[in-house]
Amino acid sequence: MIVKTEAKRWGNSLGIVIPRAIVETEHIKEHQELEVIIRSKSKNVLKGLFGIAKGKLTKPTQQIKDELRRELYND
Numbered sequence: 001m002i003v004k005t006e007a008k009r010w011g012n013s014l015g016i017v018i019p020r021a022i023v024e025t026e027h028i029k030e031h032q033e034l035e036v037i038i039r040s041k042s043k044n045v046l047k048g049l050f051g052i053a054k055g056k057l058t059k060p061t062q063q064i065k066d067e068l069r070r071e072l073y074n075d
Contacts, residue, residue, distance in 0.1 A: 001026065037072060 003022055007014040016036075018028065028034065057064065 001022065003018065005016045005018070007016055009015075022028070
């Protein structure tokens with residue numbers, strides 16, 4: 001599930017808030033361990049990766065992108 005949220009100051013750190021609808025849908029409880037994937041909208045990581053690897057790739061770009069998507073979003 002993808003949730004868009006905003007980082008907010010929490011003491012000397014930053015925290016994120018999980019919307020109530022998601023908490024209820026996913027049955028998230030306090031102190032439950034969660035796995036979070038952080039992707040900043042301000043950085044285009046894949047563009048930088050493919051720019052560095054230009055001319056050195058042995059697989060088609062689409063195949064690499066498909067593999068990355070499967071790794072990120074499917075366990």
